[in-house]
Every structure is written in C-alpha cells, then in structure tokens.
Amino acid sequence: MTRSDHAAPSQGLLSRFLNGIERIGNALPHPATLFALMAVGILLLSWLLSALKLSALHPKDGTVILPFNLVSREGLHWILENAIENYTGFAPLGVVLVAMLGIGVAEKSGLIGTALRLLVKSAPRHLLTFVVVLAGVLSNMASDVGYVLLVPMGAVIFMSVGRHPVAGLAAAFAGVSGGFSANLLLGTIDPLLAGISQEAARIIDPGYLVSPACNYYFMVVSTFVIALTGTFITERIVEPRLGVYGGETAGADEHLDPLTAAEKRGLFWALAVNLVLVTLVLGGLVPANGLLRDPASGDILHSPFMHGIVAFIFLGGLLAGLAYGLGAGVFRSDGDVIRAMEDAMKTLALYLVLVFFAAQFVAFFKQSNLGLILAIKGADGLRASGLGPIPLMIGFLVMSSLLNLLMGSASAKWAFMAPVFIPMFMLLGYTPELVQGVYRIGDSTTNIISPMMSFFALIVAFLQRYVPHAGIGTVIATMLPYSVAFLVAWALLLVIWLITGLPLGPGAGLFLEVPAAPAS
Numbered sequence: 169m170t171r172s173d174h175a176a177p178s179q180g181l182l183s184r185f186l187n188g189i190e191r192i193g194n195a196l197p198h199p200a201t202l203f204a205l206m207a208v209g210i211l212l213l214s215w216l217l218s219a220l221k222l223s224a225l226h227p228k229d230g231t232v233i234l235p236f237n238l239v240s241r242e243g244l245h246w247i248l249e250n251a252i253e254n255y256t257g258f259a260p261l262g263v264v265l266v267a268m269l270g271i272g273v274a275e276k277s278g279l280i281g282t283a284l285r286l287l288v289k290s291a292p293r294h295l296l297t298f299v300v301v302l303a304g305v306l307s308n309m310a311s312d313v314g315y316v317l318l319v320p321m322g323a324v325i326f327m328s329v330g331r332h333p334v335a336g337l338a339a340a341f342a343g344v345s346g347g348f349s350a351n352l353l354l355g356t357i358d359p360l361l362a363g364i365s366q367e368a369a370r371i372i373d374p375g376y377l378v379s380p381a382c383n384y385y386f387m388v389v390s391t392f393v394i395a396l397t398g399t400f401i402t403e404r405i406v407e408p409r410l411g412v413y414g415g416e417t418a419g420a421d422e423h424l425d426p427l428t429a430a431e432k433r434g435l436f437w438a439l440a441v442n443l444v445l446v447t448l449v450l451g452g453l454v455p456a457n458g459l460l461r462d463p464a465s466g467d468i469l470h471s472p473f474m475h476g477i478v479a480f481i482f483l484g485g486l487l488a489g490l491a492y493g494l495g496a497g498v499f500r501s502d503g504d505v506i507r508a509m510e511d512a513m514k515t516l517a518l519y520l521v522l523v524f525f526a527a528q529f530v531a532f533f534k535q536s537n538l539g540l541i542l543a544i545k546g547a548d549g550l551r552a553s554g555l556g557p558i559p560l561m562i563g564f565l566v567m568s569s570l571l572n573l574l575m576g577s578a579s580a581k582w583a584f585m586a587p588v589f590i591p592m593f594m595l596l597g598y599t600p601e602l603v604q605g606v607y608r609i610g611d612s613t614t615n616i617i618s619p620m621m622s623f624f625a626l627i628v629a630f631l632q633r634y635v636p637h638a639g640i641g642t643v644i645a646t647m648l649p650y651s652v653a654f655l656v657a658w659a660l661l662l663v664i665w666l667i668t669g670l671p672l673g674p675g676a677g678l679f680l681e682v683p684a685a686p687a688s
Contacts, residue, residue, distance in 0.1 A: 200518075200521050200522045200524075200525050201525075202580075203522065203525035203526045203528070203529045203580075203583070203584070204525045204528075204529075206529050206584060207525060207528045207529040207532050210238070210529065210532040210533055210536055210538065211238045211239050211243075211532065212239070213536075213538060214235050214236060214237050214238045214239065214243070214532075214536035214538060215237050215238070215239040215240075217235040217538065217541075218234070218235040218236070218237035218240075219237075221234070222234075222235060222541060223541070224540070224541045224544040224545060225544070233537055233540055233541055233544070234537065235536055235537050235538060235541065236535055236536050236537050237536075238532060238535065238536055246535060247532075250531065250535075251528065254527045254528055254530075254531040255523070255524050255527045255528070257527075258363070258367070258523055258526070258527035258530070261363075261520075261523050261527070263359035263360070263362075263363055263380065263478045264356055264359060264360045264363075264516070264519070265513070265516065266478055266479065266481075266482050267355075267356050267359055267478050267481045267482055267485075268356055268512050268513070268515075268516060269482055269485075269486070269509050269512060269513070270481060270482035270483060270484065270485030270486040270489070271355070271356060271481070271482075271485040271512070272485070272489075272508055272509055272511065272512020272513070272515075273485055273486050273489035273490060273493070273505060273508045273509060273512070274485040274486075274488055274489035274492070275489070275508075275512070276489070276507075276508035276511055276512065277434075277489040277490070277492045277493035277496070277498050277499060277508065278431075278434070278492065278493070278496060278498055279434065279435075279438055279488060279489050279492035279493070280307070281317050282427065282431050282434070282435060282492070282496075283435065284303050284306070284307055284314075284317065284318055284321075285321070285427070286427060286435070287299060287302075287303050287306075289325075289426075293329060296325070296326075296329065297339055297398075297399045297402050297403055298395055298396070298399040300318075300322045300325065300326075300336060300339045300340050300343065301339050301340070301342060301343035301347070301394070301395045301398035301399055301402070302343065302391070302392075302395040303318055303340070303343065304318055304319075304322070304339070304340045304341070304342065304343020304344035304345075304347060304398075305343045305344070305347035305350050305351060305391050305394055305395060306351060306352060306353075306391075307343075307344055308344065308347070308348055308349075308350075308351055308355055308357070314340070314343070314344035314345075315344055315345070315623040315626060315627075318340045318343075318344060319337055319340045319341050319344060319626075319627065319630055320337070320630050320633075321340065322336035322337050322338075322339055322340025322341070323336045323337035323340075323630065323633070323634065324336070326339075327413065331407070331413075332407055332410045332411070332412070332413040333413060333633075333634045334410055334413075334631065334634055334635060334646065335402055335406055335407040335410055337627075337630055337631060337634075338402065338406050338646050338647060338650070339398060339399075339402045339406075341616060341627055341647065342398045342401070342402070342616060342647065342650040342654075343394065343395065343398055345612075345615040345616045345621065345623070346394065346398070346612060346613060346615055346616045346647075346650050346651065346654050347390075347391070347394040347395070347398070347612060347654070348578070348608075348611070348612040348615055349383075349387060349390070349578075349608035349609065349611065349612040350387050350388075350390035350391040350393075350394050350612070351387055351388075351391060352388055352391055354380055354381060354384065354477070354481055355481075357578065357579075358380040358381065358383070358384075359380035359477075359478050359481070360579050361578070361579065361582055361604055361607075361608065362378045362379060362380045362382055362604070363378075364530075364579065364582050364583050364586050365378045365382075365582075365586055365590060365600045365601070365603070365604045366378035366600070367530055367534075367586070367587070368530070368539075368586035368587045368589075368590035368591060368600065369590055369591070369594065369600040370534075371533075371534050371539045371540050371543065371587060371590075371591045372540070372543065372590075372591045372594045372595065373594070376600065377475075378600055378601060378604070379474055379475075379477065379673065379674065379675065379676065380477055380478060380481075381474065381477055381673045381674050381676075382600075382601040382604065382605075382672060382673040382674075382675075382676040383601060383604065383605045383608065383672050383673050383676070384672075384673040384674065385670065385671060385672055385673050385674075386605055386661075386665060386670075386672045386673065387605075387608075389661065390609075390658065390661060393657050393658065393661050394654060394657070394658070397650075397653050397654060397657045398650060398653075398654075400653070401649050401650050401653050405649045406646060406649060406650075413634070430495070430496045430497050431496050433495040433496060434491070434492035434493070434494075434495035434496030434497075434498070435492065435495075436495065437491040437492060437494065437495035438488040438489070438491045438492040438495070440491070441487045441488055441490075441491040442484065442487070442488050445483065445484060445487060449473070449480070452473065453468060453471075453473060460472055460473040461473070468674075474674060474675070489508070490505060493505065493508075519579075522579075522580060526580065526583040526584075529583070529584065530583060530587055533587045534587065539587045539588065539591055540591060542588060542591075542592070543588070543591030543592040543594070543595055544595060546588075546592040550592070550596055551596060557598065557666050557678075557679075558663055558666055558667075560593075560596075560598075561598075561602070561606050561662060561666065562659055562662070562663075564589065564593075564603070564606050564607070564610070565606050565607075565609050565610045565655075565658075565659060565662065566610065567610070568581075568585070568606070568607050568609070568610025568611055569609075569610035569611070569613050569614045569655060570610075570614070571585075571610075572610065572611050572613075572614045572615065572618055573614055573617070573618045578608075578611045581611065582604075582607060582611075585607065586603075586604075586607075589603055589607075590603050590604075594680060597679050597680050597681070598678065598679060598680065599672075599676065599677055599678060599679065599680055601672050601673065601676035601677070601678075602672060602677075602678045602679075605662075605672050606662065609655075609658045609659070609662065612654070612658075613651055613654045613655040613658060614651055614655075616647040616650055616651055617643075617644050617647050617648055617651045624640075624643070627643055628640060628642075628643055631643060631646075665678070666678065
C-alpha cells in the first residue's frame with residue numbers, strides 16, 4: 169500500500185487545535201441570526217453609552233460626537249421609518265443582483281465550464297499544474313462552478329497523465345478557494361465587497377464612492393502570484409509527500425472528452441460577441457470625447473463607464489452566455505434564458521435573508537454614531553502606538569485570516585468588520601480600498617483549511633474517492649502548506665505595493681490626507 173492508502177485524520181496537536189476551532193465555529197449562530205443579535209446589541213450599547221455620555225472630537229472640525237440613543241422615542245421612530253430603506257438602499261444588494269443575472273446566464277449555459285475545460289485540456293504537460301491552479305483562480309468570476317466542476321476535474325486530469333489525483337484535487341482547490349480574491353476579470357464578489365466598503369466609508373465621508381474595480385490592478389498581479397505559488401507547493405511539497413498513487417485508474421478520462429462541435433461553435437459565438445462588446449467599449453473610452461467618458465471633464469476614472477461597471481459585468485455575462493447557449497444548442501427559447509436567470513436568483517435566496525439583518529446592523533451602527541466614535545478612539549490608540557503602514561496592514565491581514573477559520577462567509581465577515589475598521593483606518597490616512605484589499609487577502613488564504621468554509625464537506629467527499637478513509641484532518645494536512653505559502657507570498661506582494669505606492673485599481677490609491685487635529 170502507498171502512503172495515500174493509510175491517510176487518516178491526524179490526532180496530534182494541530183488536529184486537536186483545528187477540531188476545537190471547528191467546534192467553536194459550529195457553536196456560532198447562523199450568520200443571519202448573528203447579525204440580528206448584533207443589531208440588538210447596538211441598540212442596547214447606544215442606550216448605555218448615551219447614558220454614560222461617551223463622546224469624541226470629530227477630527228475634521230472639532231465638533232463633539234455623542235451617541236444617538238436608538239432606545240428612545242426618536243430612535244424608535246427612526247428605526248420604523250428607515251427599516252425598508254436600510255434594506256433596499258444597502259449598496260451591495262442591487263449590484264449583486266444585477267451582476268448575478270448576467271453571470272448566471274453564462275454559468276447555466278455551460279460557457280464557463282466549457283471554457284475552463286478547454287483551458288486545462290489544452291495545457292502542455294509541463295504547465296499542467298500552473299494551468300490547473302490558474303483555472304481555479306479564474307473560476308471565481310462565476311459563483312461556485314470551480315468547487316463543483318474544477319476540483320474533481322483536477323484530480324481526474326492528474327490521474328489521466330499518471331500523476332497522483334489528490335495532488336490535482338489539491339492544486340485546483342488551492343486556486344478556487346485559496347485564490348478566491350484574485351482574478352483577471354471582475355466577478356460578483358467585487359461589487360458586493362465594494363458596496364459594503366462604501367457604506368462603511370460614508371461613516372467618515374458621506375460622499376465617498378468605492379468602485380467595484382478598486383482592487384483590480386492588485387488582484388490581476390495576485391492571480392499570477394497565487395498560480396505560481398500554488399504550482400511550487402504542489403510540485404515540491406504536496407505531490408512528493410503523497411508518493412505514487414496505488415488506486416484504480418478506471419474512469420480517468422471522465423470529464424476529459426474533447427469538446428463537441430456544438431461546444432466549439434458556442435465558444436466561437438461567445439468570443440465573437442465579446443469582441444464586439446469590447447470594441448464598442450473601447451470606442452466609447454479611447455477618443456477624447458468618447459461616449460463613455462465623463463461628459464464635462466473627459467475623465468475615465470469618474471466616467472459613466474466606471475460608475476456603471478456592474479452593468480457591463482451584467483451585459484458581458486448575459487451576451488456571452490446567450491451566444492454560447494444558442495451556438496451550443498443549450499438555449500432553444502427565451503424561456504431557457506429566463507430560467508437560467510431564475511436559477512441564479514435562487515442561489516441568492518439565503519443572501520437576501522442575510523442582507524436584511526446585515527443592512528439593519530450597519531445602519532444602526534452608523535446612526536448611533538458608535539462607528540464614528542469607535543473609529544476616532546481606535547485611530548487615536550493606533551496613532552499613539554507609532555506603528556507604520558506595513559505592520560498595521562500585516563496585523564490586520566493576520567487577524568482577518570484567523571477570523572476566517574471561525575466564519576466562512578466573506579461578505580458576512582466584511583459586513584461587520586468594515587464599519588469598524590474602514591473608518592478607523594481612514595482616520596489614520598489609509599483608503600477604504602486598501603483596507604478592503606488587505607481583508608480580501610486574509611479571507612482567501614485560510615479558506616482551504618477552514619472547516620467553516622461552506623464547500624469543505626464537499627472537498628472531503630471528493631477526496632474520499634481516492635483516499636477512502638480521508639477526513640477533515642486529511643484535507644487540512646494536505647492544504648496547510650498552500651495556506652501558509654499563500655499568506656506569505658500575498659503579504660510580500662502587499663509590502664511591495666505599500667512601498668511603491670502603486671494604485672490598487674483605477675483611481676484607488678493607498679493613502680488619504682489625515683485630518684489635522686482640531687484645536688482644543
């Protein structure tokens with residue numbers, strides 16, 4: 169028997185530690201319940217701190233900031249009058265729904281799955297690992313297709329060329345989950361997090377705008393950093409540890425059939441439609457008086473294109489998915505397209521419930537002035553510590569990565585972290601875009617070792633096809649080298665970005681002008 173045949177969850181110190189984390193995480197309430205409880209907590213805290221007359225000086229004009237008691241006549245009226253608007257006006261809600269309509273068509277048509285299959289199948293053997301990890305990262309533009317399609321496919325691909333299937337599964341999982349926040353294209357997570365960041369930034373600056381593309385430059389570079397790091401870990405650490413696979417290789421060609429004529433035709437039609445769309449966009453941006461530029465200044469960064477980028481995500485997904493579906497014969501009527509959109513909306517049902525409570529929590533936090541007071545007090549403490557941008561951001565990164573072990577949802581964590589940390593770091597001179605980018609690194613790197621990640625059980629099931637006695641410990645032991653390596657590599661990239669001062673995305677810098685301390 170090979171080493172893989174004996175694989176079983178370790179009962180050592182690491183396994184006991186991670187099992188403890190799993191128990192703690194399982195003991196937490198559902199995220200929606202958690203937000204409801206935190207909203208109630210804000211109500212009580214606003215009453216208590218108002219009674220204690222806690223205050224802070226606004227760093228811009230020196231005005232005294234006092235808590236607004238939500239457990240009062242005025243507070244009750246405000247809650248009743250704004251409950252619906254808090255929900256429908258919550259910035260991430262609309263953008264996610266619109267983006268998902270288009271991406272849902274692309275996913276349900278089979279376009280994304282076929283494109284990933286073609287990418288991995290066409291890779292030269294010496295680039296196979298790199299392409300599998302890269303395909304995993306790219307799969308994140310469309311919800312969960314990477315978990316259900318690419319992870320099992322990675323195992324089959326490796327086995328078909330005589331390599332250990334668990335190494336292929338691990339490489340794909342590392343890209344899909346560990347590289348969740350990197351990509352070459354914008355996906356649904358970008359407008360979702362940007363909307364939450366914008367709501368939090370407006371605690372300090374009511375007019376602040378956070379673009380869905382605010383981390384785009386950093387995430388494009390991160391895509392290749394993660395793909396190269398994942399390749400190195402797979403080939404130098406994970407695969408040598410696994411040894412030679414001794415299981416059955418029957419069915420190794422599963423999911424690896426060549427593309428059919430219909431699939432090729434669908435891809436060609438989708439490519440043609442995308443080229444037309446890109447040509448039209450460039451035609452509106454390249455000329456100095458282009459239709460998509462700002463009509464007053466001719467600027468691109470503050471243009472209708474950048475403000476409406478979610479609409480272009482919708483159009484890109486819809487038109488490419490429609491073209492593929494018609495070309496491949498998947499869509500035969502308008503009803504098929506509408507059903508694809510309907511299915512995409514069904515996947516957001518839980519999100520719609522969660523957002524109601526998250527929106528109330530964020531709104532209560534802002535209206536009570538607790539977010540602003542906490543930001544001022546926290547910023548004063550951090551300023552007194554004398555820590556520079558690198559140790560501050562690395563510390564925030566590590567904290568985000570550890571919190572991810574207890575709570576798997578990226579948007580849920582950010583919904584209650586952003587109102588605290590974005591205002592605090594803004595008062596220290598750091599942009600919301602930077603704080604969001606650092607959070608995304610921490611959130612991604614420990615996904616692959618977190619039992620709280622929603623697809624973790626599915627990964628265990630995939631692994632048991634090749635290692636029958638595998639369990640949580642087996643997955644964590646296999647994926648831990650990726651998690652550590654991704655954290656180190658991404659942190660180094662962040663340090664380089666902070667030193668060079670490069671923009672994180674279009675119009676998204678790293679630093680803000682710190683308000684002068686008001687005269688006492």
